[in-house]
Amino acid sequence: MGFGSYDESEQENQELDAELDDDEAVTAGENDHDGQVDFEFTASNDELLEKLEDIKE
Template sequence: MGFGSYDESEQRQQDVGDDEEETAVNVHEHDHDGEMTTETGSSTDELLGQLQEIKEQTDEE
């Protein structure tokens, strides 16, 4: 066996039911076409400074 033994009964086809329609997820149900923009009014350096402050605060806790 090489990597260890296993119970062959666990390897048989298990009945998981046929309720796929009930548990299926439609990933396109809420798709939207459009565009999103944000205006921060801050420069990249300012935003990086804010990020650094947040990181320092979490390190102190």
């Protein structure tokens, strides 16, 4: 066998439990928040561009 040893009949006999309860579902707006995020940059644009060039190399 190629990729590890397993019984191929086990592949065929697997049952998928695709039933989802509404209680377990995640809604898209469940984790929304109305907040503000501030960032403070200590590096200059030239320093950041230099780091970018180093990363590209």
